[in-house]
Amino acid sequence: GAGVSQSPSNKVTEKGKDVELRCDPISGHTALYWYRQSLGQGLEFLIYFQGNSAPDKSGLPSDRFSAERTGGSVSTLTIQRTQQEDSAVYLCASSLRRGFGGELFFGEGSRLTVL
Amino acid sequence: AQSVTQLGSHVSVSEGALVLLRCNYSSSVPPYLFWYVQYPNQGLQLLLKYTSAATLVKGINGFEAEFKKSETSFHLTKPSAHMSDAAEYFCAVSERDDKIIFGKGTRLHILP
Numbered sequence: 580g581a582g583v584s585q586s587p588s589n590k591v592t593e594k595g596k597d598v599e600l601r602c603d604p605i606s607g608h609t610a611l612y613w614y615r616q617s618l619g620q621g622l623e624f625l626i627y628f629q630g631n632s633a634p635d636k637s638g639l640p641s642d643r644f645s646a647e648r649t650g651g652s653v654s655t656l657t658i659q660r661t662q663q664e665d666s667a668v669y670l671c672a673s674s675l676r677r678g679f680g681g682e683l684f685f686g687e688g689s690r691l692t693v694l
Numbered sequence: 695a696q697s698v699t700q701l702g703s704h705v706s707v708s709e710g711a712l713v714l715l716r717c718n719y720s721s722s723v724p725p726y727l728f729w730y731v732q733y734p735n736q737g738l739q740l741l742l743k744y745t746s747a748a749t750l751v752k753g754i755n756g757f758e759a760e761f762k763k764s765e766t767s768f769h770l771t772k773p774s775a776h777m778s779d780a781a782e783y784f785c786a787v788s789e790r791d792d793k794i795i796f797g798k799g800t801r802l803h804i805l806p
Contacts (some may be wrong), residue, residue, distance in 0.1 A: 612794065619703070621798030622738075622784060635793050670738070683730075683794060685738045 581605070583686035585671050591692045592661055600656045600689045602671030610674040610681060613646055613656050616688070617667035625669075628654065661693045696721045696787045698797035706803040713757075713772040715800050717785030720766065727768040728786040728794070729759055738784065744768060755779070780804045 584603040592598050604611050613625040624638035628648045639645070643661075648654040658665055668688040674681035701716040719725060729741040742753025749761040755778075759770045768785060782801045788794040 614796070619798070621700075622786075622796035624793060624795055627793040638793075672738075682728075682740045682743065683738075687737050 583671055583673055583684050585669075585686035585689050587689055588687060589690045589692075591694065593694050594663060595660055597657065597659045598661055598691060600658075600669050600671075600691070602654045602656070602673075602686060604652065604654070604671070604673030605684055606652075608673035608675055608684070609651065611648055611654050612672045612674070612683065613654070614670045614672065615667045616670055620667075622670065625656070658691075661691075663693045666691055666693045696725060696789045696792070696795050698785050698787050698795060700783075700785050700797035700800050702800055703798065704801050704803065706805055707775045708805045709777055710774050713770070713775045713779065713802065715770040715783050715785075715802065717759075717768045717770065717797060718766050719768060719785070719787045721787055721789055723789050726788040726790065726794075727759075727761060728788070729753065729757070729768075729770050730784045730786060730796075731781050732784070732799075733781045741770070741783070775802075775804050777804050777806070 586601045609630045611628040614622045616622050626646045627635040643659045646656045668690050670688045672683040672685045674683050697720045699718045727744040730738045731741045732738045742751045744751050744761045752758045757772045759768050782799045784799045785797045786794050
């Protein structure tokens with residue numbers, strides 16, 4: 580597709596369940612980011628993939644959060660044993676390449692609600 | 695590590711008045727700086743960016759921002775506010791090839 584695609588758009592889950600959120604970046608974009616957006620907290624950086632380099636995981640809030648990017652394209656963000664404070668909109672963005680002063684292209688987000 | 699501070703989580707201006715949204719950054723190297731906008735029920739989009747060329751950067755919809763190294767600021771301005779400018783605005787910083795870090799955002803309200 581032409582833009583960044585995220586799925587599911589909405590996810591309601593029970594506390595303690597695992598969830599997977601998917602991001603399909605723009606074709607040819609080597610940089611991929613995950614952010615979390617919640618009220619009053621702005622965009623919180625989670626993780627950054629750049630080409631074949633080791634990902635920058637410095638923003639992951641706990642070891643319940645993990646992400647992978649297969650084949651330099653699709654990425655999955657996994658949250659294990661979800662908690663109510665994980666409720667937020669999870670945004671994925673991609674960028675053409677490192678060092679480009681790159682514009683981020685954002686997906687529509689996955690809204691996660693943990694009951 | 696780089697960081698961004700946006701002063702004022704909510705700013706209200708009258709239609710036709712000057713818009714000023716404040717952003718201060720911290721970076722150990724010359725930064726790239728960005729402003730993104732999120733209109734109601736829409737995704738984020740780039741408004742403008744500074745990448746070490748001209749210090750006064752012009753963006754879409756009449757917005758501009760000035761990079762001031764001495765003040766570590768990158769404030770966003772528009773001479774005359776329009777109702778359609780109501781949105782949430784995010785300032786962001788990147789240390790060249792590193793990750794892009796966003797501020798907490800400023801919601802702009804336009805008063806008729």
